[in-house]
Amino acid sequence: METRNFDEAAAQILCALPERAIDLARLKALNQAMLTPTITVIGKYNHGKSRLLNELIGHDVFTVADRRETVALNEHQYEQVNWLDAPGLDADVGGQDDHLAQQALWCKSDIRLFVHSVKEGELDAAEHPLLQQLHQDLQRSQRQTLVVLTQIDQVPDQTVLTQVLESIKQQIPAFNLLPVSATRHRQGVEGNKQLLLQKSGFTELRQALDHALAQVPQARIHEKALLFTEIRQQLTQLQNTEQQSLEQLKQHQQNQREAFDRDLNKTLDKVRVDLQPTLAHREHDDALVPDSFENMFKMTAGKQERARIQVAYSHACLDLDSHLIRYGVTGLPIEQQTQVRSINTVMIAVMGVSVKSRHDLRKIFEEQSGRDRLCREFAHYFEASPDRQALVKNIEDTTAQVAMYAQALAALKNLEDEA
Ligand SMILES: Nc1nc2c(ncn2[C@@H]2O[C@H](COP(=O)(O)OP(=O)(O)O)[C@@H](O)[C@H]2O)c(=O)[nH]1
Ligand SMILES: [Mg+2]
Structure with a gap:
């Protein structure tokens, strides 16, 4: 085998097994x-x-x-x-x-x-x-x-x-x-x-x-075979171990996402049940009646109803927020953050600041399209959260490791075939 080809293959193996530098140099010497x-x-x-x-x-x-x-x-x-x-x-x-x-x-x-x-x-x-x-x-x-x-x-x-x-x-x-x-x-x-x-x-x-x-010729044959076998076994074992961690990481990634979605749906179910008294309370929505100038300082049915809706909405938001916190979604991704710290929350990014009417509440929590949107957007921020991002990075790194071992094994096979 040409020295240049040998060196290239050896470099690939060395990437994966830096501690085999001497063995690879010995293989090269045996080769030459x-x-x-x-x-x-x-x-x-x-x-x-x-x-x-x-x-x-x-x-x-x-x-x-x-x-x-x-x-x-x-x-x-x-x-x-x-x-x-x-x-x-x-x-x-x-x-x-x-x-x-x-x-x-x-x-x-x-x-x-x-x-x-x-x-x-x-x-x-x-x-x-x-x-x-x-x-x-x-x-x-x-x-x-x-x-x-x-x-x-x-x-x-x-x-x-x-x-x-x-x-x-x-x-x-x-x-x-x-x-x-x-x-x-x-x-x-x-x-x-x-x-x-x-x-x-x-x-x-x-x-x-x-x-x-x-005894040298026999010893050389033995040594060559030994070095190839040792390196191959080591690479195969490392590759298997990395492959297993990769599968575990991916499984973990999937399980975690499923749990997040499942719990979010449970929370949304609970929120809907909790909202029932508010949503089903009256025929027409007092909250929609605008306040006039003369009752600016009076407690009107409209004001009472709006306050009620706001409180119910806040409860729903608290439930959802505690779901998010449980899953490590504690803040917005850096690129979405503003100067105003207090509104740098996923809750505000997804839900907005307030709802005004029962109609709004229904649209958000009862209609399928509203729920779908919540699920979609919360899941988006879940995936953008630090732990989930770290998991993605980990999966990428492990994938690269597996590929590196595969490449080293292919390089080793080339060396063996030509030896
Ligand atoms: N008397 C004696 N001197 C030796 C013998 N072998 C080496 N020397 C001397 O020991 C010194 C060192 O020898 P050298 O071969 O250069 O040692 P190296 O540094 O191990 O390569 C030299 O002066 C040699 O002549 C030996 O068998 N008998
Ligand atoms: Mg000397």
Whole structure:
């Protein structure tokens, strides 16, 4: 698969699973690696990593120094193996060196040579947990780690050396230890001295490496399948979970609206019953008789009737308002609000300020068209209320999540088909 296509697909998966960045980088490396396995040295600086690689290759390809030297990834192809020298593990954590060391360790390597100098005694608090992690990685990805204990010539006392090896063995019982000396090996090769070569530990190291190399093709197949399966399962699970929440949210949205409509109708039924005495009270409507100038300060039948209607209307409005409040409809949407706070209510927006006659009351509360209008308009403000809007937003976001997982799964399938 072309790198560009791979990167596009990987970016889509990464959107959905940011925590899989390393796995995707590893998949990319596996995709590009063709047949050449990569062997990486890891360990703290100055423990002899670069020199070990030089001895294994038989050329001084990598820079050996007593100070911190390897800061970039240096690769060298030799005998169908890609040899990789990485910055020391004690590189700036979080810095560029550290990033390269992590990349070499987790993305690029098929086999790791974990280098520790016996001069330093036991494994320290950084090395030990990393080796445990590497052991877990062996079980997961089948990638192997060989523990190479360097500079054994620097501990001339055999008893001391045995003790150091013993205690490292106790720290990491799951690993075989490969003690070596690069200097003995070099002297043995240059002077053709069999005893030095024998005491260099390189024969055992090479055997272990050959054994590990033979397992790389199988391990890669396993790892590729594992990564695809893990990522696919994770995406599918996340997609299902989001899909379920989406359905629940939509169901909730529908139930809530149904409850609102049902309760509104109940309230309107109650209001109609409560209004009956007022509506059915008299043959003709005194409220329609206008007040004359001379009875301006007198209590007339007309005034009494209008007051009565106003009170009945206010009761109806209170019932409706308490329905609205129960459903979180407490104010007008911002774009409808005016400077006058007191009239920024849904009740006033829908009902107006007052009714004058029984005829008005009937039109609003008894006639079907009046009721329909109330239901329609109150429902409109219900949908515009903050909680309902938040629910809509939630549904939109969840829908986008589901789509993102679907897209990531499609991208993953493309990668798998082409792998
Ligand atoms: N005596 C001895 N010195 C070694 C051995 N391996 C490495 N060194 C020395 O240790 C120093 C650090 O080695 P280097 O490979 O640069 O370490 P790195 O930082 O881990 O890559 C250099 O001076 C090497 O010559 C060894 O087996 N024996
Ligand atoms: Mg080095």
